[in-house]
Amino acid sequence: MIGQQIRVLVTKIGFDGHDRGSRVVAAYLRDASMEVIYTPPWQKIEEVVALALQEDVDVIGISSLASDHLIVPDLMDALEDAGLEHIGVVVGGIVPDKEHTSLKNAGVARIFGPGASREDIVNGVTELGTRVRTAKLSEGDFI
């Protein structure tokens, strides 16, 4: 078994302070055996990158309810600059249909809209997180 628990950063970027969704999702993921690093809203992109790096997370979940998803492509660029492009990024919340393509093109793995069930979210993150974790813990020479 590689690396037991999947590690997920659940956070919010931009000016939107509606954090009930991110708290509920954090609890869903914990109940699905994941280790969730939870932060309050209003994180800067550079902070998300530093957290993801130090905590060595497998997945970043961005909760966006007031158009903060529009800066997710900037986050993707910043992650790549830091050498963290292996991390899976998912977005949850309100993302208009016409903007799904631009997020997907920027490298976002999954988008969970208002109708997403607990099962959808848990299964999606588990599948993504397992893939990322398995790949990263088998790469490279350790000693």
Place this chain on the structure above:
Amino acid sequence: MSALNSTATLFERLLIGDVVALARAISILETRDDRSDALANRLHGHAGKARVIGFTGPPGSGKSTLINAYVARLRAAGERVAILAVDPSSPLSGGSILGDRTRMGEHNADTGVFIRSIAARGYPGGLALSIPVILDAVDAAGWPTVILETVGAGQSENEIVEFADVKVVLNAPGLGDDIQAIKAGILEIADVLVVNKSDLPLADQTTYQLQAMLELRGSRFQSVSIVKTTAIEHKGLEELDQAITDKLTTTANISPEQRRFQRLPALLRRRVDAMFRARLDSLAPDKVNTICNDVRSGKISIDSAAANLADLAFKVKN
């Protein structure tokens, strides 16, 4: 291309202070397989330089908030600090919400601070099973000061003693009376007793109770300091810093080799714990059932059943 794909090994990159390598090494050490054992063995010889400051106390007493404020003070003095913050795992799912960073947000983007949230993964004692080897990793990566934050501790989470040069024990006002203060438990392991949230009405009373406890205890407890803080307002930090520094000067002359040696018994005990537990868990259920049935029928005592089970577990090959 991941940041880790390069000609140098993870171990070599960790030693020169590469944070990506350190973060990945901690993940590997947490998995506890053959590779993590090999990595831990290599790291151990490079550890022993860091000073370790332990923070413990009940849930909600303000450990993370006080660490945040204390780290701000260390940063203002130009010191680099690593923080290992342990939170509990769910006994139901094994998952956890690691929320200590919530109170340490002001250091998120500071490259002079390394914060890692660690789930206890069911290990008792207030710290995680892998803490000693993770401590070695952070130490070997050149972080001169490591702050170790336990899970919210009750009266018996004493493991911090085995790893910290200085033990800071937090109390929040109004959590108990003077009988609580004279009970055995984490209060006894403190080098520095902190009454946090000291802007609250019962703070003075809690302070007196702790002072009275120390006086009753006599000479062994003479060197324990009591400090009042209001972490959220960054108050009382000068006194806290002084108390920690005073204690650290008494361990300043310990060589890295001695420090490693001091931590070794606890490290080994945890290894044995994990090894034995894994073997016990891997015993075939019918063997365990046979022993249980022998107890049920009165054929053997509980003591000899336990001894038989332990014998069987020892014989399991890894």
